[in-house]
Amino acid sequence: MLDQKIIEQLEALAGKENVLTSKADMVAYSYDATADMPNQTPDVVVLPTSSEMVQQIVNLARENKISIYPRGAGTNLSGGTIPLKKGIVLSFQKMNQILEIDAANLTARVQPGVVINALNSAVAEHGLIYPPDPGTVATATMGGSAAENSGGLRGLKYGVTKNYIMGMEVVLANGDKVRFGGKTVKNVTAYDFSNLFVGSEGTLGIITELTAKLIPAPKYRRTMMGIFKTIADAGNAVAGIIAAQVIPATLEIMDQMTIKTVEDFAKIGLPTDAKALLLIEVDGNSEDVVVNEAEAVMKVVTENNGDLQAANTDQERDQLWTARRNALPALASLNNTVVLEDATVPRSHITDMLVACEEIGKKYDLTLGTFGHAGDGNLHPTILCDKYDEDEISRVHKAVDEIFKAALNYGGTLSGEHGIGIAKMKYLEDELGKSGTNLMRNIKLSLDPENVLNPGKMVPMQEV
Amino acid sequence: MATTSAGDTTGKTYHDELAIVREELDKCMKCGNCMAVCPVYGAEKVETSVTRSKIAVAQAVLDGKLELDDPQVYQMMFNCLVCKSCMTACPTKVNFDRIMLAFRAALVRKNGLPWLKKMIFSTLKHPKLFDAGMRIGAAMQPLAFKGEDGGASITPRSPFAKFGAGIGMDGERKMPSLNVKTLRERVPEVVRAAAPKMKVAFFTGDSLNYIYPDAGMDVIEVLTANSIDVHIPKEQNCCGVPVLVHGDVETVRALAKKNIDAFEKTGCDYLITACGSCGGAWQHDYTEILANDPVYATKAAHWATRTYDISTFLTKVITLREPKGKLDKVVTYHDSCHLKKSMKVSAEPREIIKSIPGITLKEMKAPDTCCGSGGSYVLSHYDTSSAIGRKKAEDVTATGADTVSVGCPACMMQLFDNANRYGKNEDVVHFVSLLAESYRREKSA
DSSP, X not given: OOOHHHHHHHHHHHOGGGEEOOHHHHHHTSOOSOSSOOOOOOSEXXXXXXXXXXXXXXXXXXXXXXXXXXXXSSOOSSSTTOOTTOSEEXXXXXXXXXXXXXXTTTEEEEOTTOXXXXXXXXXXXXXXXXXXXXXXXXXXXXXXXXXXXXOOTTHHHHOOGXXXXXXXXXXXXXXXXXXXXXXXXXXXXXXXXXXXXXXXXXXXXXXXXXXXXXXXXXXXXXXXXXXXXXXXXXXXXXXXXXXXXXXXXXXXXXXXXXXXXXXXXXXXXXXXXXXXXXXXXXXXXXXXXXXXXXXXXXXXXXXXXOEEEEOOSHHHHHHHHHHHHTHXXXXXXXXXXXXXXXXXXXXXXXXXXXXXXXXXXXXXXXXXXXXXXXXXXXXXXXEEEOTTOHHHHHHHHHHHHHHHHHHHHTTOBSOXXXXXXXXXXXXXXXXXXXXXXXXXXXXXXXXXXXXXXXXXXXXXXXXX | OOOOTTBXXXXXXXXXXXXXXXXXXXXXXXXXXXXXXXXXXXXXXXXXGSHHHHHHHHHHHHTTSSOTTOHHHHHHHHSOOOOOHHHHHOXXXXXXXXXXXXXXXXXXXXHOHHHHHHHHTTTOSOHHHHHHHHHHHHHHHXXXXXXXXXXXXXXXXXXXXXXXXXXXXXXXXXXXOOOOOOHHHHSOSEEOXXXXXXXXXXXXXXXXXXXXXXXXXXXXXXXXXXXXXXXXXXXXXXXXXXXXXXXXHHHHHHHHHHHHHHHHTTTOSOEEESSHHHXXXXXXXXXXXXXXXXXXXXXXHHHHHHEEEHHHIIIIISOOOOOOSOOOEEEEEEOOHIIIIISOOSHHHHHHHHHSTTEEEOOOSSXXXXXXXXXXXXXXXXXXXXXXXXXXXXXXHHTTOSEEEESOHHHHHHHHHHHHHTSOOOEEXXXXXXXXXXXXXXXXX
16 A cells, blocks of 8 residues: 555645545556456556656656556556556546647647547548557557557558657656657657657656657558468468568458357358458559459459458448457357467468467367468467366466467567567567567666566566 | 346346346456447546446455445446447447446345435535426326325336435425426327227337427327327336336336236237337336246236337338428437437438438437436436537537437437537427428428
């Protein structure tokens, strides 16, 4: 428990209405969207309304050695916002103003609590979009998604969050406020700070403002689905599409287990004996180019023995998307706990990785379905289990260990888009080696020597 | 996993036993999709306002980590409009309405209804508004208690009357009566059409009966104009939803049974409602609360399939007599939460509005976001309700429409208030009144 004096000081800094302390309030900030994580209640939740207020809170916390956990919407999937060592949760949901939309420079300046979709709605009237589209666009905040470097379904063609953050204002652990980057397309002044803080998961500084890059909204699109009798055919189709020099906006894959579950759940007429399904969408601002790309994709699907469906209307497009949209809900309906991983491999190993996930599921007698972003090699092996069954949970943990091992063996990475947080910290050295984790600790300690910012996440500290 | 938490083998439902909702709680992944649609969270911007946190807190209560009657816990559980928006956005289909009702019912079992009412209304900020609500309640009270003998077994028909008791607004208190004749006083039990082709039973609900009797008259007029006899049983009473959402399950069970009895007597095959909450009660709530009742479970299930919103009945069951009277109006349509999310009715009212000559339907931004009414929520959480209502009023005004139409009387009250306060004083009408008006114009032309 925090000293009542600290609470009073926080109330003086942030206003009584922005400081929450009741037991029920603490429960409400004890979790995020990650399954199978330790839940921990904070001592206090503060909702700052300005970056100056954030500076004052950070100074108070550091002087009293109290941990701080910045939090957007709390929708991350790596345990990144859980207040593991108690202390202060800094919730940014009241700093949710879009400060400027600069259509001439294709940029927007926002406070961290702006929801991604809110930004997209606001820039839509200028014919622009902010492309990163994690599954949580309707809820996740710009600050949170920058801190987690969120990906999404359009990653292959449009990239991820880090490709769209041009500048920031960050409050450091020492209380300093720094601004860097901005509206210029080119900027090589000093270190590339944006890329240091994007994906830093709240461990290096607290993001209090962002300058985001916007692009013209694509005017045309074509959507297709290919259904395959073998995983190899689907994998070859993915490779074939890229070889045909088409970069689809979306290139999604679902394995047999996911197809079956979706069909049971949504009854949309998917063939349950199919081994894999690809959902492909091409888009762009030239109708000719988009049509040509769609034709090339359809040719590849057919050449690889795929059963092809193409959408000619928005309604048909919606039908094709139904399968993908239902993947997670359908799988989740099978049990009370959803362990959703994001192991990622080079695109050429998609088939190997899908087979490996299936075998690992069988080996540990688990219900495991895999879907994901085949175009960028980012898969979501999803295990459905009963949190009240200790034996099953221990098998889940072993299976997850093996999934990461397999991904690394194929030259892949632990996390394509969910981040390290609590969930994957123990695997970090497997990918980076001792020198890599040392580098992380050195960076962390030089910016936050007292380890007050989001402790227990991402950076393994114990071996200092 | 099975999702049948409506009842267990002991014959109890989640209304009677809190632990039964555990399975419902376990379905929640904490993904937070509810944040995108919860109107309360949208206005307040704290995690405690949103559904997933209420589920987390409910889990903490079941795990013994929080007390059921911790003030913060019950305040969270009552800071909900019961608009069911979260349920439509939920990927794992958590029936949050069950969780919320189970908790409210458990609170009533633990500390009693009078305690609960005192607690909910202890932080009232707008006594004048509350007083107005209570005046309506008082006006309803003589009717509500009519036909009951003695005091102990009283089953009030009005949610307001029930709520009045215990906060100084009980039957002892003299209140000026509202100087209106109720809908059911205005009409006989059966209103005949000129050349009837069929008959239906009309469940008026309290709001149409007491507050908007003219809209209720329009329902009857439209039905008879379509050659349908309308039965309006005098013995019907409140649907019970306003009482149910405050956890008083036993009263709702009694109300539901009485209503079922009253409608069985009509011999009609169709039960018509013109209020999303009432229709939702007949379609869903009665079957759930009576799931294990040896006599009424089957009856409730029967009526659930025979209940139609007036718009669905007119457009899907019969062939609507084409409206020919011209109304020169620009109309926007607000989707009532219970009409759209509980009864799944949203295309039908629009179809009716668009069929009326002279009317232009202009959609507002997000027509299915809540208006902020939520029954007594507007009384108990005035500030949040008002913030939500203001946004709705601004969306209405942005369409440039002169009229906002809706299919639920509770929304009508809220829209009326907010159109005055924040909008351009647009007319607020039940969509059925537009149709009735068109028929009348045709006749007088």
